[in-house]
Amino acid sequence: xxxxxRGKVAIFLKVILxxxxxxxxxxxxxxxxxxxxYVIAAFLGFSVLALALTYLTKISIPLKFFxxxxxxxxxxxxxxxxxxxxxxGFNYKTGNIISKEEAIIxxxxxxxxxxxxxxxxxxxxxxxSGLPAILVSDITNLQYFISTKDNRVSVAPGQVxxxxxxxxxTAPNFIALNESEFASADKIYSGTRFTFDDQSFVALExxxxxxxxxxxxxxxxxxxxxxxxxxxxxxxxxxxxxxxxENDDTVILEPGWRAPIWFENYSKIxxxxxxxxxxxxxxxxxxxxxxxxxxxxxxxxxxxxLALNKPIRGRRIYRSxxxxxxxxxSVMSILIWGGMFNTEFGAINTLLGTDIAWFSDPNFxxxxxxxxxxxxxxxxxxxxxxGALQAIPSELLEAAAIDGANPRQIFRKITLPLLLQVxxxxxxxxxxxxxxxxxxxxxxxxxxxxxxLDGEIAGATDILISYTYKIAFGSGTQDLGLASAISLIxxxxxxSISLYGLRKSKVLETFG
Amino acid sequence: MKKWLIQDSWRHLLSIAIxxxxxxxxxxxxxxxxxxxxxxxxxxxxxxxxxxKNYEKLFNxxxxxxxxxxxxxxxxxxxxxxxSVVIGSASAFAFSRLKFKGRKIGIQTLLLVQMFPAILAIxxxxxxxxxxxxxxxxxxxxxxxxxxxxxLGGAMGVNIWLLKGFVDSxxxxxxxxxxxxxxxEVQTFWLIFVPLAAPVLAVVSLLSxxxxxxxxxxxxxxxxxxxxxxVAVGLQQFIGGQYSQNWGPFAAGSILASIPIVIIFLSLQKxxxxxxxxxxxxx
Numbered sequence: 001x002x003x004x005x006r007g008k009v010a011i012f013l014k015v016i017l018x019x020x021x022x023x024x025x026x027x028x029x030x031x032x033x034x035x036x037x038y039v040i041a042a043f044l045g046f047s048v049l050a051l052a053l054t055y056l057t058k059i060s061i062p063l064k065f066f067x068x069x070x071x072x073x074x075x076x077x078x079x080x081x082x083x084x085x086x087x088x089g090f091n092y093k094t095g096n097i098i099s100k101e102e103a104i105i106x107x108x109x110x111x112x113x114x115x116x117x118x119x120x121x122x123x124x125x126x127x128x129s130g131l132p133a134i135l136v137s138d139i140t141n142l143q144y145f146i147s148t149k150d151n152r153v154s155v156a157p158g159q160v161x162x163x164x165x166x167x168x169x170t171a172p173n174f175i176a177l178n179e180s181e182f183a184s185a186d187k188i189y190s191g192t193r194f195t196f197d198d199q200s201f202v203a204l205e206x207x208x209x210x211x212x213x214x215x216x217x218x219x220x221x222x223x224x225x226x227x228x229x230x231x232x233x234x235x236x237x238x239x240x241x242x243x244x245x246e247n248d249d250t251v252i253l254e255p256g257w258r259a260p261i262w263f264e265n266y267s268k269i270x271x272x273x274x275x276x277x278x279x280x281x282x283x284x285x286x287x288x289x290x291x292x293x294x295x296x297x298x299x300x301x302x303x304x305x306l307a308l309n310k311p312i313r314g315r316r317i318y319r320s321x322x323x324x325x326x327x328x329x330s331v332m333s334i335l336i337w338g339g340m341f342n343t344e345f346g347a348i349n350t351l352l353g354t355d356i357a358w359f360s361d362p363n364f365x366x367x368x369x370x371x372x373x374x375x376x377x378x379x380x381x382x383x384x385x386x387g388a389l390q391a392i393p394s395e396l397l398e399a400a401a402i403d404g405a406n407p408r409q410i411f412r413k414i415t416l417p418l419l420l421q422v423x424x425x426x427x428x429x430x431x432x433x434x435x436x437x438x439x440x441x442x443x444x445x446x447x448x449x450x451x452x453l454d455g456e457i458a459g460a461t462d463i464l465i466s467y468t469y470k471i472a473f474g475s476g477t478q479d480l481g482l483a484s485a486i487s488l489i490x491x492x493x494x495x496s497i498s499l500y501g502l503r504k505s506k507v508l509e510t511f512g
Numbered sequence: 513m514k515k516w517l518i519q520d521s522w523r524h525l526l527s528i529a530i531x532x533x534x535x536x537x538x539x540x541x542x543x544x545x546x547x548x549x550x551x552x553x554x555x556x557x558x559x560x561x562x563x564x565k566n567y568e569k570l571f572n573x574x575x576x577x578x579x580x581x582x583x584x585x586x587x588x589x590x591x592x593x594x595x596s597v598v599i600g601s602a603s604a605f606a607f608s609r610l611k612f613k614g615r616k617i618g619i620q621t622l623l624l625v626q627m628f629p630a631i632l633a634i635x636x637x638x639x640x641x642x643x644x645x646x647x648x649x650x651x652x653x654x655x656x657x658x659x660x661x662x663x664l665g666g667a668m669g670v671n672i673w674l675l676k677g678f679v680d681s682x683x684x685x686x687x688x689x690x691x692x693x694x695x696x697e698v699q700t701f702w703l704i705f706v707p708l709a710a711p712v713l714a715v716v717s718l719l720s721x722x723x724x725x726x727x728x729x730x731x732x733x734x735x736x737x738x739x740x741x742x743v744a745v746g747l748q749q750f751i752g753g754q755y756s757q758n759w760g761p762f763a764a765g766s767i768l769a770s771i772p773i774v775i776i777f778l779s780l781q782k783x784x785x786x787x788x789x790x791x792x793x794x795x
Contacts, residue, residue, distance in 0.1 A: 031647035040644065061697050065606035066618075068599045069668050076665020077625055080633035083640060304530055307523040318527040320778065325534050327777035329726045331744040332766040335751065336537050339759060347540050375533065383781075436629045439728050443748065465631060472635040473733075480635050487632040498627045 018055055022048045043079070047071050088484035089262050091241040094477045096256040103257035104219055107226060107243065109191070110254070111217025115200045119212040122167040123204065125189055126176040128153075132185075134194050135174050136202060136210060139166040146174050147194040147202055182207075217253070226253060240264075258481075265485035275482065278458035278467070285366070286463040290434040293373045294427055300374060301381025302419070306411075309389050326379035334443040337372045341444075360449050362460035369461050373440055377430070388422045389415070428501030432494050441466040464490050545763035566760035570768075578765055580739055581746035584656065585725055585769070588742060591660055593721035596667040597675070597713050603668075604675035605701050609687060619676075626669030631729060637662055638733060659734040663724055671716060678712045679705075715783040718776055725773060743769045 029044035050071070054063045098106070124135040133148045135155075144155045153173075160168035169176065177185055185207075193201040194210065202210040217235075218227045226235040226243050235243035238252070241259030245251035268275050304322060308315050325333065340347045341358040349355050358364045392415060400410045420427075441447055447466045450459035457470045464486065472483035548563035570578045606612075607619060638653065641662070645652025652658050686708065687700045695703065706713070728744045735741045741749070743765070751762045 028648050035643075035647040037643055037647060040640075040647075060612070062606045062610045062612040064698060065602040065610070065701070069603035069672060072599065072661075072665040073625065073668045076637070076662050077628065077630075077633070077669060080636035080640060081625075081628060083636035084633050087636060087639075300530070303526065307526045310520065310523065312520045312523050314524070314527075318531060321531045322527075322534055323778070323781065324538060324774070327774040328538070328770050329722075329744070329766075329773050331726055331728045331748065332770050333537065335748060335762070336541050336766065339751070339762075340537060340540065345759075347536075375537070378530075379534075436631060438631050442729065465629070469631075469634070469729075473638075480639070483635055487635070491628055491632055494629065495624065495627050502623075 014055060018051060022051060025051075043075065084484045084487055087480050088265050088488055089260055090258045090481050091256075091261045091264070092258040092481035092484075093479035095254060096241040096258050098255060098257055100257040100259070103255050106255050107217060107253045108215070108219055111215060111226070112203060112213050113216050115212045115214045117200075117212055120205075121202065121210050121212075122165070122208060123202070123210040124167065124169055124174075124176055125182070125185060125204075125207060126174050128174050132188050132192055133174060134189075134202065134204070134210060135160075135168050135171050135176075136194075137162075137166065137168040144168045144171065146171060147196065149192050149194060152195040152197075261481070265481045266489075268482065269485065269489070278456055279464075279486070282458050282462050282464055282467045285461070286435060289366075289369065289373075289461075289463055290431050290437075292370050293377060293434045293437075294431050296370065296374045297377035297430070298381045298385075298423075298427060300378040301383075302385045304378070304382045305385035305389055308386065322382055323379045325375050326377075326383075330376055330439060331443065333376060334372065334440055337368075337375070338444050341368050359445050362449060365445050365449055365461050369440065369444060372444055373434070373437070376440070377434075380430075384423065384426060385419065388419050391422070392418050425501045425504045428497060428504070432497050432501070435463070435494060435497075436465045436490070437463065438465045438469065442469070541763045541767060544759060545767050547760060549760070566764040567768075569761045570764050573761075576746075576750065576761060576765075577739055578743075578746070581741050581743045582769065584735075584740060585742040585744070588656060588660055588663070588731075589721045589724040592663045592667055592724045593717040596664055596671050596720050597717040599664070600668060600671035600716075601675050601679075601706070601709070601713055602701065603672045604679050605705055607672070607676050608679040609684065609700075609705075610697060622669060622672060626673045628669070630666045634729065634733070637730070641734075654734060654736055654740075656735065656740055659731060662730060662734075663727070666730075667720055667724070671720060674719075675713075675716055678716070679709065682709060682712075715780055718780055719783075722773055722776060 025044050025048045029041045029048070032038075032041035032044060050067060053059055054067045122137045122139060124137075125132075126135060127133055128146050128148055131148045131150075133146050136145050136147055137160075138144070142157050144157060144160050146153045146155060155168070155171045159172055161170045163169050189207075190204050193203065193213075196202050196212050200212050200214040203213040205211050214229075216229050218229055219225075220227055224237055227233070228235070234246045235251075235253055236246055238244040238249055239259065240256075240261055242252040242254075242256035244253075269279060270276060308318060339345075343349060343355060343357045343360075346358070348358070356364055358368050396414060396418075397410055400414055405413070441461055441463050445459070445461045447459035447462035447470065450456060450462075455476075457474050457476065458467050462470070468483050468486045468490070471479050471486070543559045545566050546559060546562045546564070548561060548565050570576060607615065607622075641653040641658050643652075644658065645654065649655070650657060651661060682705075687704050690700045690704045725742075726744065727742075728748070731742045731745045732748070735745055738746075747762055747765050747769070750765075751758045
């Protein structure tokens with residue numbers, strides 16, 4: 001194909017493709033700017049520039065190969081990693097999700113209370129001189145007025161028509177909303193403050209009643225504080241994403257914003273017992289789980305490899321059956337196992353003649369998790385152990401046999417050490433993989449069982465990664481800052497383990 | 513008794529026992545899928561009847577858009593398989609064959625990046641795509657296109673790393689000869705390297721396909737609408753909590769979805785094992 005597309009045609013195609021891609025990216029950048037997503041916009045703009053420079057000039061030949069990969073990696077791997085690092089330095093959780101500007105607006109909106117007078121009126125929604133307005137009826141005193149966000153105009157009782165409840169429904173210079181306008185009215189009307197007097201306004205309660213309300217929290221931009229207009233309390237920025245009362249910093253205004261708290265998410269892991277204790281428990285189980293998985297899968301895989309190392313009858317059939325668990329999509333297998341462990345209907349209980357509630361008891365749940373992972377993982381170690389066994393020079397084994405070693409001695413002194421030397425990087429890689437084996441835990445037990453009473457979200461089979469996921473996306477408080485900090489600690493652990501494994505396999509020495 | 517049977521009896525006994533262990537869940541799903549009761553109860557090891565009710569339900573029940581899920585999975589996994597290898601092989605080729613400044617740093621960065629488990633950055637990906645959704649609803653959170661982009665980015669690290677290993681093992685004489693004949697690097701890539709490495713590229717892209725097909729958690733987070741889900745997410749949500757009722761169709765659905773993957777896997781076994789020993793583990 002490349003033979004056919006050459007010279008001017010190729011350049012023409014290239015320019016068209018680049019123009020298309022460039023304009024799509026620029027359009028996206030423009031909409032990103034409109035939404036004030038400046039970092040994303042800058043990245044998109046940079047991508048266009050990089051693409052144009054790379055493919056339209058001869059700045060760098062390697063870049064022609066690298067640019068698409070680099071841009072994708074930057075956008076969806078390196079970007080999120082850096083963002084995780086940033087989030088881990090912020091107080092970024094439920095109640096502290098938005099920016100400070102948005103939080104101030106929200107606090108103002110929420111800082112409203114019914115006025116001491118406690119007056120409530122019947123209202124009719126409509127428009128006056130084109131502006132959203134309400135027609136307010138004081139049915140006890142027979143007073144009526146039209147109110148917009150800017151002013152209030154009294155209407156004489158003789159100028160209004162009343163319905164059977166005595167509520168004014170028409171008035172001069174007031175057009176009631178029709179049905180189609182009504183449907184979309186909620187957003188505009190419920191947020192509007194209709195004038196009542198100097199201190200207070202009418203806030204809608206539903207579509208037919210209005211409560212005389214007043215702002216009790218006032219924002220003073222010069223000092224960056226909120227002032228309670230009734231008791232004079234001052235709320236200051238507490239530096240952690242909330243306005244807190246000056247004399248009692250446990251009283252804070254909701255919502256807060258995401259504010260930098262630097263290393264607090266990390267220090268919390270060590271100092272705050274509510275964070276530290278579940279993490280230590282989960283960490284211990286994570287290590288036990290990963291070690292137990294590596295040991296059991298390796299032991300069973302190696303045993304099979306030894307058994308089938310000799311060309312016995314039916315070896316091919318055994319081999320193809322044995323790799324089936326590995327070939328199945330793991331999501332499906334895990335879900336199937338989950339069904340098999342079901343207390344009432346599950347095949348395991350039927351088979352054993354028991355009625356164990358597998359996923360309700362911490363120890364049974366842990367055994368189930370390791371057993372399922374053994375099923376999923378042993379074929380991998382069977383395959384690679386077979387390969388490694390065949391790679392051991394037969395002269396070595398023959399020489400040992402001639403020297404009078406028995407088969408057990410040969411295995412312990414020659415075969416196993418050689419195997420371990422070859423396979424240790426893979427054992428380490430398997431440990432690292434299972435350390436983060438989110439799918440298994442999430443799909444099989446959901447991390448459970450957990451103690452519902454103490455409100456702790458960590459369950460008995462939760463590993464660090466599934467626990468972190470719960471912290472970030474769980475049903476209670478979602479703490480993205482803390483989750484990010486834990487993620488990065490896991491990454492450091494995994495990276496050191498993997499680098500150690502790679503050094504063992506001497507991959508690093510081939511750089512250059 | 514024949515001699516071979518006695519001599520190797522422990523080998524056979526062990527193999528048979530483990531084969532039974534390996535087959536048990538699979539056998540159970542198969543018989544459940546053909547049972548008319550639609551439950552996962554193990555009433556007997558030998559099925560009493562063969563019913564296609566579950567399969568019919570899968571294709572005809574409008575509340576289970578199974579075929580749509582399969583189609584979604586095929587499109588997403590297929591696109592990732594093709595695009596990630598096209599893009600990744602270019603980078604791998606450059607790492608392996610071109611001399612340039614920063615090559616060593618580049619490889620080390622790549623090594624580190626491909627070690628970062630994608631799931632650790634999942635909250636960041638979520639927040640970023642949520643923001644993207646605000647200005648570009650077509651590629652943000654909740655869309656297949658957005659998920660595809662995230663997959664592509666995530667596949668880059670591992671794929672470039674894996675492909676680089678393969679490229680290193682292809683002798684460089686041919687492209688050196690091409691270079692002497694005056695071919696540019698880009699020409700060498702397209703005209704010499706790609707045809708030469710085609711089988712390897714096919715293998716890596718099939719591996720990518722399996723990996724993406726198997727991916728669960730990002731898909732779960734991204735694809736909320738029933739119609740946009742992948743098979744893995746669809747089936748998981750489908751049986752969520754209702755084992756007794758939905759087990760039959762679930763069994764049928766997971767068998768159908770697994771067969772192609774198992775076939776691909778078995779035919780690529782040799783490559784998968786060598787790929788695994790190159791330092792990556794199947795997810």
